[in-house]
Amino acid sequence: DTTVKQNPRYKLARVGKPVNLICSQTMNHDTMYWYQKKPNQAPKLLLFYYDKILNREADTFEKFQSSRPNNSFCSLYIGSAGLEYSAMYLCASSRELGGRYAEQFFGPGTRLTVL
């Protein structure tokens, strides 16, 4: 099974409320990524876990949190949603194969709408 699952597929949130998005994979991949995609913009990397080590992009450092309780699951957490968080959130995973690069497998995304 080479699928990455994301739950929920659609999420409605209120301004100021927390949001938690879930991603899972059963491929024993060591790295899991979160991207944000807004209309007419390119997908943008927010953060990634390499094993248990979290790496966050500098410009989104304080806006998003994440946890990876085990190898298969990774969450993306927004403490207080604002209108600007409305976007598609894509999760991806990959496994180091000894080379410099490895294919990232993507989930179908969670569409978050903040009202």
Place this chain on the structure above:
Amino acid sequence: GDSVTQTEGLVTLTKGLPVMLNCTYQTTYSPFLFWYVQHLNEAPKLLLKSSTDNKRTEHQGFYATLHKSSSSFHLQKSSVQLSDSALYFCALSDRGYAQGLTFGLGTRVSVFP
């Protein structure tokens, strides 16, 4: 910083015609280029990848050649099918494993009968 440019936002064409989607990139590191395809309501899936200069790579009838001299990795197909209607992303990786991808804006391809 790194960047990927896809010049066409939307390409519409008739089944059976050839298509070329442009992708150019900027990086100061050694590049690895990818093409991902995303059909409606589905996950993006890897279509092609390459880090070898001037070598054509092919998959499912699509092909592309990485040209480091012009920083390009254009996607082509000689005869499109209705099922090729999708969103196509060009993406760049350049600093080794466990780094995020830098994506282009994407090109939507619509194929009509």
